Amino acid sequence: MINVTRSSMPPFEEYCDEIKKIWDSRWLTNNGIEHRTLENELCEKFNVKNTVLFANGHLALECAIAGYDFPSGSEVITTPFTFASTTHAIARNGLVPVFCDINPDDYTIDVSKIEELITDKTVAIVPVHVYGNMCDVYAIDKIAKKHGLRVIYDAAHAFNVTYKGVSSACFGDASMFSFHATKVFHTIEGGGICTANDELAKYLNHIKNFGQDGEDCIYAGTNCKMNEFAAAMGVCNLRHLDEEIAKRKLVADRYIKRLSGAKGIKLSIPSDDTVQNYAYFPVLFDGYKLNRDEVFDLLGKHDIVPRKYFYPLTNSFTCYNNLETAGEDKTPVAKHIANNILCLPIYADLTVAEVDRICDLILQ
Ligand SMILES: *Cc1c(COP(=O)(O)O)cnc(C)c1O
Numbered sequence: 267m268i269n270v271t272r273s274s275m276p277p278f279e280e281y282c283d284e285i286k287k288i289w290d291s292r293w294l295t296n297n298g299i300e301h302r303t304l305e306n307e308l309c310e311k312f313n314v315k316n317t318v319l320f321a322n323g324h325l326a327l328e329c330a331i332a333g334y335d336f337p338s339g340s341e342v343i344t345t346p347f348t349f350a351s352t353t354h355a356i357a358r359n360g361l362v363p364v365f366c367d368i369n370p371d372d373y374t375i376d377v378s379k380i381e382e383l384i385t386d387k388t389v390a391i392v393p394v395h396v397y398g399n400m401c402d403v404y405a406i407d408k409i410a411k412k413h414g415l416r417v418i419y420d421a422a423h424a425f426n427v428t429y430k431g432v433s434s435a436c437f438g439d440a441s442m443f444s445f446h447a448t449k450v451f452h453t454i455e456g457g458g459i460c461t462a463n464d465e466l467a468k469y470l471n472h473i474k475n476f477g478q479d480g481e482d483c484i485y486a487g488t489n490c491k492m493n494e495f496a497a498a499m500g501v502c503n504l505r506h507l508d509e510e511i512a513k514r515k516l517v518a519d520r521y522i523k524r525l526s527g528a529k530g531i532k533l534s535i536p537s538d539d540t541v542q543n544y545a546y547f548p549v550l551f552d553g554y555k556l557n558r559d560e561v562f563d564l565l566g567k568h569d570i571v572p573r574k575y576f577y578p579l580t581n582s583f584t585c586y587n588n589l590e591t592a593g594e595d596k597t598p599v600a601k602h603i604a605n606n607i608l609c610l611p612i613y614a615d616l617t618v619a620e621v622d623r624i625c626d627l628i629l630q
Contacts, residue, residue: 281502288494294495301492305319308460308504309460312436314462316466321474323457331356331359331418342363342388343415344364345366345367345368347604351420353586362387374393375402380409390416391416391418395434397423397546400537417437422442435460436462445458449545450543453492453496474490518542521533533550547612549608562608572608573609579597
């Protein structure tokens with residue numbers, strides 16, 4: 267069986283060596299040595315002032331949005347072509363997600379359609395670097411400055427990606443990364459916020475630990491700290507990141523070699539300004555001979571499990587039925603992409619022979 271992804275693991279002995287320190291110290295969570303090490307290494311790697319680790323990416327994003335204390339009912343412009351988490355993080359803060367359509371080529375937010383969605387209730391933009399394709403960060407920055415809006419990126423897919431030589435961690439007011447087991451870099455479960463804003467970082471460090479400040483609580487906080495075993499997994503995985511990405515690149519290059527130019531198939535090739543992490547390999551099937559669902563079924567018959575990702579759009583979820591801004595017909599490009607896209611298997615240990623088998627079936 268070839269699944270869409272497979273978690274990368276450090277050598278077993280290396281992880282054992284790392285967690286030996288936790289055994290000896292009996293310091294299992296609450297800002298231990300592994301937690302501090304990982305935060306420092308990420309700050310250094312991405313040249314960002316603050317990294318705040320969390321139990322998962324979703325709560326990191328939810329807390330970062332909460333950090334700006336927007337009035338309840340305020341509007342946040344985002345895209346529906348994302349994982350449920352992005353939209354939920356907005357809604358769970360008592361804010362209204364307003365869905366902007368996406369670009370037909372890289373599937374990120376269509377910046378030419380943002381301004382028409384801005385009202386006197388708009389407070390922020392939450393764009394997504396889908397598949398590690400970077401949003402038009404400079405255009406978004408310009409719009410945000412002009413209208414006094416905050417920008418919080420869902421960078422869950424863009425770990426270690428750079429745009430014009432600058433890390434994906436450095437754009438907007440803050441960027442959220444997910445370190446879930448299925449991501450390019452993982453801590454089993456985990457996430458982080460990278461930000462240059464010291465006030466926000468301070469808030470996040472309080473809020474993820476019940477809002478405690480000494481004996482007092484200065485916020486009605488929550489509990490979403492990263493534990494030491496998760497951080498240790500991150501410390502180990504970070505050592506192997508370059509190797510992991512290089513192996514993924516071989517897989518992506520093979521797919522591109524075999525599939526580019528084939529009739530009925532459109533690949534998403536990022537701009538030359540982007541150094542990719544090869545987290546996903548999305549392919550658009552435009553209905554020539556077989557449609558997306560038929561290709562999915564065909565591969566499934568051969569024990570190959572791609573993923574309809576992202577499908578369905580978040581603006582068509584039942585939980586947003588009562589939202590005036592919902593409805594996939596309002597974002598026709600996103601609707602088209604969601605109905606035709608398939609993410610093919612990609613992970614470090616996927617062999618060229620396996621990629622060829624997948625490509626042979628598709629080309630056939
Ligand atoms: C994985 C993911 C998240 C959520 O991250 P978790 O760590 O699983 O909570 C949010 N947004 C996107 C786009 C993701 O892919």
